[in-house]
Amino acid sequence: MAKVELIGVTKRFGATEVVHGVDLQIRDNEFIVLVGPSGCGKSTILRMIAGLEPLSDGEIRIADRTVNQVPPKERNVAMVFQNYALYPHMTVYDNMGFSLKMQNRPMEERDKKVRAAAEILELAPFLDRKPAALSGGQRQRVAMGRAIVRQPDVFLFDEPLSNLDAQLRTQMRMELKKLHLQMKTTTIYVTHDQIEAMTLADRIVVLKDGDIQQVGTPIDVFEKPDNVFVARFIGNPPANILSGVVQRENGQAAVATGGLTLPIPRDIRLETGREVLVGIRPDAIKAGEAAAGLPESWRFGATVVVSETVGAQSLLEFDLRGHPMIAELEGRLLFSPGADIDLGFDLNRILLFDPQTEQALR
Numbered sequence: 001m002a003k004v005e006l007i008g009v010t011k012r013f014g015a016t017e018v019v020h021g022v023d024l025q026i027r028d029n030e031f032i033v034l035v036g037p038s039g040c041g042k043s044t045i046l047r048m049i050a051g052l053e054p055l056s057d058g059e060i061r062i063a064d065r066t067v068n069q070v071p072p073k074e075r076n077v078a079m080v081f082q083n084y085a086l087y088p089h090m091t092v093y094d095n096m097g098f099s100l101k102m103q104n105r106p107m108e109e110r111d112k113k114v115r116a117a118a119e120i121l122e123l124a125p126f127l128d129r130k131p132a133a134l135s136g137g138q139r140q141r142v143a144m145g146r147a148i149v150r151q152p153d154v155f156l157f158d159e160p161l162s163n164l165d166a167q168l169r170t171q172m173r174m175e176l177k178k179l180h181l182q183m184k185t186t187t188i189y190v191t192h193d194q195i196e197a198m199t200l201a202d203r204i205v206v207l208k209d210g211d212i213q214q215v216g217t218p219i220d221v222f223e224k225p226d227n228v229f230v231a232r233f234i235g236n237p238p239a240n241i242l243s244g245v246v247q248r249e250n251g252q253a254a255v256a257t258g259g260l261t262l263p264i265p266r267d268i269r270l271e272t273g274r275e276v277l278v279g280i281r282p283d284a285i286k287a288g289e290a291a292a293g294l295p296e297s298w299r300f301g302a303t304v305v306v307s308e309t310v311g312a313q314s315l316l317e318f319d320l321r322g323h324p325m326i327a328e329l330e331g332r333l334l335f336s337p338g339a340d341i342d343l344g345f346d347l348n349r350i351l352l353f354d355p356q357t358e359q360a361l362r
């Protein structure tokens with residue numbers, strides 16, 4: 001068990017700097033997820049923590065020990081990769097116990113740890129099989145078991161579920177979360193899939209172009225994004241963003257946007273005439289009885305472009321006076337393309353950003 005600290009961590013490849021002075025503190029036993037688009041530096045940061053990639057500048061501390069010059073095998077971390085990296089000629093038992101064998105651990109100790117890990121991961125019936133005789137999910141669990149038997153201070157996961165089909169990814173996400181709750185080991189998980197980030201993390205670290213954009217709980221990052229990038233990246237579908245101008249009506253602040261004037265139900269002290277970007281989460285848009293229950297000034301008419309049902313929810317693309325938007329509605333609601341319908345914004349969840357810096361206005 002260990003906390004991990006990154007202090008001014010920088011990585012350059014030649015003249016190109018890909019990680020820019022990252023500062024991050026990861027608490028003991030925390031499950032933290034690094035998420036961002038391809039090329040944002042998340043896997044590079046993970047590899048620097050593991051010792052597989054040297055730092056250009058900065059310091060990494062694991063369990064209060066600076067590890068910049070410590071080789072990977074002495075950092076007491078265990079890494080699970082996107083490709084399972086199993087030895088095809090070895091059984092599950094031998095794959096899981098290989099690192100202990102290389103450390104010359106006694107046979108009795110190896111056997112005890114391998115079988116304990118196999119019970120946790122429900123692999124006990126497959127210990128005599130070779131990887132070719134396993135499913136993708138079972139192979140991934142073997143890779144996780146190989147990490148568990150080492151009893152590391154820190155688990156590192158580099159997009160471990162990306163090779164699995166959608167149903168298996170969902171199953172393995174739950175297995176990973178249960179495993180963390182059972183073992184209580186500090187875990188750093190890298191993914192580009194924001195659904196994985198939202199469901200697994202105690203805290204999310206959102207990265208873009210080698211810089212941290214926001215660190216927070218999944219709910220905080222979703223409901224209170226620090227900038228437009230986070231608002232669009234976290235959430236599926238992403239937040240709708242419209243341009244607007246601040247006005248005053250009867251002493252109350254409002255934003256004129258998309259042909260509508262939307263009252264701001266909280267005081268954020270914006271001067272009249274200021275340009276802003278307005279963010280509306282798709283699930284903050286209501287239809288039917290839910291829309292009718294909103295104040296009249298929060299409701300509007302729109303034209304349906306296309307709609308589809310996704311399980312117990314419906315996605316609706318609509319045109320708001322020339323502005324395309326997406327709503328995520330509760331229930332199985334289908335609308336005909338071109339139909340005029342009544343919708344409403346839950347303005348208690350309105351997001352406002354500065355159009356120049358794209359930073360949140362609060």
